[in-house]
Amino acid sequence: MIPYCSICWDIDKVKLLDQRKLPREEIYLEITDYHDVIEAIRTLAIRGAPAIGVAAAMGAALGALALKTEDPKEFASQFTNLCREIAAARPTAVNLFWALDRMQALAQAHASEPVAKLKERLVAEAQVLLKEDEAINRRLAQAGQGLIHDGHRVLTHCNTGALATGAYGTALGVLRAAWEAGKRFSVWVDETRPLLQGARLTTWELGKIGIPYTLIPDGAAAALMQKGLVDLAIVGADRIAANGDTANKIGTYGVAVLAHFHGIPFYVAAPLSTFDFSIPDGGHIPVEERAGEEVTHFWGQAVAPADASALNLAFDVTPHDLISGIITEGGVAQPPYASSLKALRRVKS
Amino acid sequence: MIPYCSICWDIDKVKLLDQRKLPREEIYLEITDYHDVIEAIRTLAIRGAPAIGVAAAMGAALGALALKTEDPKEFASQFTNLCREIAAARPTAVNLFWALDRMQALAQAHASEPVAKLKERLVAEAQVLLKEDEAINRRLAQAGQGLIHDGHRVLTHCNTGALATGAYGTALGVLRAAWEAGKRFSVWVDETRPLLQGARLTTWELGKIGIPYTLIPDGAAAALMQKGLVDLAIVGADRIAANGDTANKIGTYGVAVLAHFHGIPFYVAAPLSTFDFSIPDGGHIPVEERAGEEVTHFWGQAVAPADASALNLAFDVTPHDLISGIITEGGVAQPPYASSLKALRRVKS
Numbered sequence: 001m002i003p004y005c006s007i008c009w010d011i012d013k014v015k016l017l018d019q020r021k022l023p024r025e026e027i028y029l030e031i032t033d034y035h036d037v038i039e040a041i042r043t044l045a046i047r048g049a050p051a052i053g054v055a056a057a058m059g060a061a062l063g064a065l066a067l068k069t070e071d072p073k074e075f076a077s078q079f080t081n082l083c084r085e086i087a088a089a090r091p092t093a094v095n096l097f098w099a100l101d102r103m104q105a106l107a108q109a110h111a112s113e114p115v116a117k118l119k120e121r122l123v124a125e126a127q128v129l130l131k132e133d134e135a136i137n138r139r140l141a142q143a144g145q146g147l148i149h150d151g152h153r154v155l156t157h158c159n160t161g162a163l164a165t166g167a168y169g170t171a172l173g174v175l176r177a178a179w180e181a182g183k184r185f186s187v188w189v190d191e192t193r194p195l196l197q198g199a200r201l202t203t204w205e206l207g208k209i210g211i212p213y214t215l216i217p218d219g220a221a222a223a224l225m226q227k228g229l230v231d232l233a234i235v236g237a238d239r240i241a242a243n244g245d246t247a248n249k250i251g252t253y254g255v256a257v258l259a260h261f262h263g264i265p266f267y268v269a270a271p272l273s274t275f276d277f278s279i280p281d282g283g284h285i286p287v288e289e290r291a292g293e294e295v296t297h298f299w300g301q302a303v304a305p306a307d308a309s310a311l312n313l314a315f316d317v318t319p320h321d322l323i324s325g326i327i328t329e330g331g332v333a334q335p336p337y338a339s340s341l342k343a344l345r346r347v348k349s
Numbered sequence: 350m351i352p353y354c355s356i357c358w359d360i361d362k363v364k365l366l367d368q369r370k371l372p373r374e375e376i377y378l379e380i381t382d383y384h385d386v387i388e389a390i391r392t393l394a395i396r397g398a399p400a401i402g403v404a405a406a407m408g409a410a411l412g413a414l415a416l417k418t419e420d421p422k423e424f425a426s427q428f429t430n431l432c433r434e435i436a437a438a439r440p441t442a443v444n445l446f447w448a449l450d451r452m453q454a455l456a457q458a459h460a461s462e463p464v465a466k467l468k469e470r471l472v473a474e475a476q477v478l479l480k481e482d483e484a485i486n487r488r489l490a491q492a493g494q495g496l497i498h499d500g501h502r503v504l505t506h507c508n509t510g511a512l513a514t515g516a517y518g519t520a521l522g523v524l525r526a527a528w529e530a531g532k533r534f535s536v537w538v539d540e541t542r543p544l545l546q547g548a549r550l551t552t553w554e555l556g557k558i559g560i561p562y563t564l565i566p567d568g569a570a571a572a573l574m575q576k577g578l579v580d581l582a583i584v585g586a587d588r589i590a591a592n593g594d595t596a597n598k599i600g601t602y603g604v605a606v607l608a609h610f611h612g613i614p615f616y617v618a619a620p621l622s623t624f625d626f627s628i629p630d631g632g633h634i635p636v637e638e639r640a641g642e643e644v645t646h647f648w649g650q651a652v653a654p655a656d657a658s659a660l661n662l663a664f665d666v667t668p669h670d671l672i673s674g675i676i677t678e679g680g681v682a683q684p685p686y687a688s689s690l691k692a693l694r695r696v697k698s
Contacts, residue, residue, distance in 0.1 A: 023654045157568075191644065191652075193542060193566040199645070199653045207654055215644055215659040217542040219506075219567040219600025223665035226602060251568025253575060257610050258603060295540065295564055296548070298647055303540075304548045305372045305556055310564040316572035 034063035048164020053095030133166030141177035144327035148178035152185040158249035160236035161205035237270035244320030244337030245282025282317035383412035397513020402444030482515030490526035493676035497527035507598035509585035510554035586619035593669030593686030594631025631666035
């Protein structure tokens, strides 16, 4: 029904849809070298916290396959090193580290096995992780779809669909599940500057599902809320702290403040792999700063004077008290998050 | 010192800097047919409420020059008609109608004079209007510059400099006057989607004045406020109602809500020609809706799927209770605006 996938494993290589080229071209990259997975993550050929997690796991599997040693100890050491390299691709989405931790835990659990056998296990684990991600997203989407009602005008920011995950989507997965349950509603799509994930990707995915949408500049969301044209806002997450503070694409915090000001519910949808229970609050989330050229240039063309300086924070942090609920595969966590997230933590571990 | 002008009268033609091409090319259009002035306003070759007012007056003068009749009554009728045509170029900036009303009032006051003499008067009046606009902006800038202090980090949205006016600028004029008074501060420039007046024009003007700035995506303003990096926000206006409600570039209302939420002063700077005392509040301001292609395409390239629908509201309306003060050539109006604007109205009339 959705004739595309963000990433998959194909015998001995990773295939991933190059999201930098969407919606103009649908091109799949075929990757056999884990360095190219790092490059794909770094340059946003694949992006979205859950998809980055899957890509990292598959990159680790590719890296493992290429290791020449037959010595388990040497293998373990080299595998740890390449996982560290992959972990440095991007700093904010915690799924990256979560997926690599899981691959390393598997390697450690079977450290005494022959290297060939361990490689097989790692390749299988990366594929399990992809399958699990889809199943988790479908559970998450079912948990959240009750929040969407007929006639709703839903605002979303950035992209949280099948492209941002192994499959199905998080916030967009909730909308998809509601649509598949027969509800009829429409979506305001924030274009999401600077890289236009809303304009390029969310529109493309909603079009494939058949959900009606209208694209808007990010700055127009406030006016629509003022006019009473937004019933609910829903976004994804790149990292959620133990208290519910949520890092997500730059612009999300503004949407949350505006929703709060206008009395509009603001929901976050994310799998438990996006939670970082090791940090107490959002102040501890490292926010990636990307090159200013992503703001001063547009598809290779300068849109500002040649000497213009620009600040390009890739994410912002929305404090938990602006969040109406956090939709996960374990259910919808409601405030107070101190207790509701503690319960979810038990589901995760 | 600022080696450019948005618009001027040159013997028998209008010269205007084509802002659609900035900052890549500095090209002056030379216009002799008032229809081309309408087209320049409509397509944003010239934009900014005060500049639109000057352009409309000069367009009316060009139109008057081209009228063939020597009969004063016939001239009056044809002049009224061409002013109506110009008035239809854009709906929101009230300076357009204000300038045309002024040209028509002059024509009526001298309706019995020979047509040749009246044409001279109209051409002269359009040039007076340009000169007055510069003088007004300089007074406005002086009235407001006391609000800017050393070390301030000022956020602005869209473009309000010499390009948006006859000369000098409104909100950017306030910053320029503060800079010329020796204050040292920096500016966060909202890029201002969809047409990037911040990225293309405000950066270019601040660079020429020498004020340090950093360009940001519109969605990043909230995060900067959250981090305590914004001391004051200042914007222009396209129309201000009798109660202080202010229409300005889409995204302005969001900035105002965010400033309010973070306890940051939010100022509007506009000449009295931007006030529309005939309407009680912002609900009566017609908001232009422009083509969706300005959102779905970027300099001729599609950034969304071919069948994507987009909403492109050119302006939004900020309610007066979110505005800390309105800077005019008659001084800075403070809340309650019911009384402070009534006093300014006497200055205007």
